[in-house]
Amino acid sequence: MEWEVVIGLEIHAQLATKSKIFSGASTAYGAEPNTQACAVDLGLPGVLPVVNKEAVAMGAKFGLAVGAQVANRSVFDRKNYFYPDSPKGYQISQLYFPIVEHGSIDIELEGGKTKTIGITRAHLEEDAGKSLHEDFHGMTGIDLNRAGTPLIEIVSEPDMRSAKEAVAYMRKIHSLVQYLEICDGNMQEGSFRCDANVSVRPVGQQEFGTRAEIKNINSFRFVEKAINYEIERQIAIIEDGGKIAQETRLYDADKDETRSMRSKENENDYRYFPDPDLLPIELDDSYIQAIKETLPELPHEKKQRFITEHGLNSIDADVLTAQKAISDFFEATVNAADGEAKLSANWMQGEVMSALNKNSIDISECPITPELLGDMIKRIADNTISGKIAKTVFEAMWNGEGAADKIIEKKGLKQVTDTGLIEKVIDEIIANNEVQVEQYRSGKEKVFGFFVGQTMKATQGKANPQQVNELLKAKLKG
Amino acid sequence: MSLEKSDVEKIAHLARLSISDDDIPSYADNLSNILQLVEQMSSVDTNGITPMAHPLSESQRLREDNVTELNQRDHFQQIAPATKNGLYLVPKVIE
Known part of the structure; x- marks a missing residue:
């Protein structure tokens, strides 16, 4: 059976602000653990998040650069889940009223064709901290420096039909956010990473197949490999008469395979609701126009x-x-x-x-x-x-x-363009290589390269190659 | 809409709340009453009305992008049950 692949990407780009999205703690990478995690980032009782103006401006800038609508009103919601690197017990995100909706970007395909990939939405949210699982005698170490770093999550339409297209799209976004100077694009440091939603369906079928989400891929090469692995896995299951489970999977680069995350983490019941600590963000048209005027050449x-x-x-x-x-x-x-x-x-x-x-x-x-x-x-x-x-x-x-x-x-690398000098060298070479001259004249044109090589060697590579070619051709004619 | 015992257990689990079996019927009643109130409100025609995101009809004030927080790690970590090398330690999270 012929299969069609359907891919959508969720890209997380860290916004290049100096301070966090809801607190005045620094976002600089590589600091000593927890030295940039303040009371707000730690989720201590009684604190109040206050939104970073620059993070909002960067979000709007992105929206305008992909021809999207920048919302006059966007709202922060709480996404509830428990994990130690998110100490509040929820992530502040935007579900119902994101700052950016309905954009698109063109990617170049092989053979010079272009394809438009839809961008469903992009929303502002906060990053989580980091868990370190080694060496703590059965405990997990938590570094909350990254907690509260502003992110823009860019959600594409399921418009990509191969791993190559997905990579081309990811590269385009990667390039764009750096042009806009809203993200440093550093993938090693995790500033730019993506989740891939992958499904397959028989060619011609309208409805989508069941998708698997591959989490946290942080290089272009891994995106391509992870998706290709996932495509083969899904096709093999279906062709064996099985069914694809809708689940979250992790890509293991060492083994070049994806595997299911444990079921508990699949318990996607986030119970979103508007964050009562934050008021709606209102951006008027003149503000959006002013941001538009700051866009660089894209x-x-x-x-x-x-x-x-x-x-x-x-x-x-x-x-x-x-x-x-x-x-x-x-x-x-x-x-x-x-x-x-x-x-x-x-x-x-x-x-x-x-x-x-x-x-x-x-x-x-x-x-x-x-x-x-x-x-x-x-x-x-x-x-x-x-x-x-x-x-x-x-x-x-x-x-x-x-x-x-x-x-x-x-x-002494100056090119020799003195025709007389080059001619002299060529004359000598022709005189000393009668066999090759005969071969050339009897139609073995490949030997020409030999003469060029000899001439270059005799002039230490300094003879003007064009002149050498012309002079050799003329002289070898005899 | 009225909640079953299993609904209450699920909600408690999601919120990481430990509740005793004896209390479940009263939780189910109370939560069901709240949901009934919500159902009543749902019957009002709200077509064309922007959902309220906050009881105050104000918009968010924005903060300048400046680093204003100093490192207070030692202070914060005094109340942490366990720390090491500057990290907060928590029971092992299984990967």
């Missing part, structure tokens, strides 16, 4: 501009706008390189990205500044160095040996 707008302004193709523009820091670096490079956009795009996606990957560092830590890179690209564009030699220059710059011009000078 990824899809930037992508379009890169295509028209810098003449990039759609794929290059996509890669270079996925991360704001990368797009800023690229534009600064183009500027420094006097508008050499295509060369800059190639170098960004080639040497720069692979060097960053190899050294496991972020673009913000790149030892080469856009100005240095741009200056080097200018030297490629004006034929001072070849693209191949530029790799040597790039490496030297990476190792802190200074600007391109200095390196070219010091290492």
Whole structure:
């Protein structure tokens, strides 16, 4: 039987405020346990939550960026459950009147097609603390520093039809929240994570199959693997005549499988009700308009501009706008390189990205500044160095040996464009390699590469490759 | 709507309340009475009326995003039954 996969994602993004959503405690990551958990975060009796203005503004900003309605009135509710990392016995969230509803975002599919993914809603809520299960002689350790950190939970429509689409959507949201500067996007630190609702149904069937929810996935790779595992698991069960249980599952990255969480935690009876400690949030139209005016250039707008302004193709523009820091670096490079956009795009996606990957560092830590890179690209564009030699220059710059011009000078890397000199080298090579010359002339064109290699070797790679090609072709004709 | 014994037990469990079997009938009565009142209110036509989120018809005042709380961990942890290395210790939560 042919199966269709149906996926919806719930993404939790920590909002980049300085203080918590309902208290004045710091949200900074990595502090000593419980040093940033105040009386409100601890849920001590008699405290009153007061809403952080910036968290509300960030929520509204997100809504406007996905073309959603930002509610004039939204209400906080209590979601009741007991777990030690949530000391109040409830999480403050927004169920009935969320701050954001009815948005959407486009994702790019393979083959250059786009698909619109609906965003049902996004609501403000507080994060829970952390439980540590090791080394406490049968006890669990609780760190409440994270409790009360503002989150925006972004709920998609069940619009995705493969793990790849789910990952593409998650990346889009990840990119967007960083552009908006409402979330640092740090997945290792848990600032950005998601739950995936996965079900399958026979192709052509209207109603959805029973879904399983995979909780707390914190990397793009795991999202794809967890969903793919889950799809296979569900199809196998149904094809064996079984039924899918609606349940919450956890993804175990070590074993690459999902497994059911114990049934007690599935007891989803949260008894939501409006939080009597908090009044409704009212945002008037002029406030929403003012927030709209603070929106930066969004990824899809930037992508379009890169295509028209810098003449990039759609794929290059996509890669270079996925991360704001990368797009800023690229534009600064183009500027420094006097508008050499295509060369800059190639170098960004080639040497720069692979060097960053190899050294496991972020673009913000790149030892080469856009100005240095741009200056080097200018030297490629004006034929001072070849693209191949530029790799040597790039490496030297990476190792802190200074600007391109200095390196070219010091290492004698200047390209040889003197036709007479190159001809002389080629003449010698042709004279010394009669066998290959014969082969070439009798139609074995592959041998051409041999001559290019020899010429480059004789000039220490400094001969202008284009000139070498032209001169060799002419001379080998005989 | 009137509540059964099992409803009361479930509600008590969700709220982590320990109640004695002897008290269950009176809880069931009292809670059922409250629900009857709610049913009465439900019969009123509320079409087009925004549900009240709070008895005060005010909107939420917002706070500036500033860190105003100092570290008072030692103070707070004086009342905790068990702590270690700055963590609050609770009975093991089974994963």
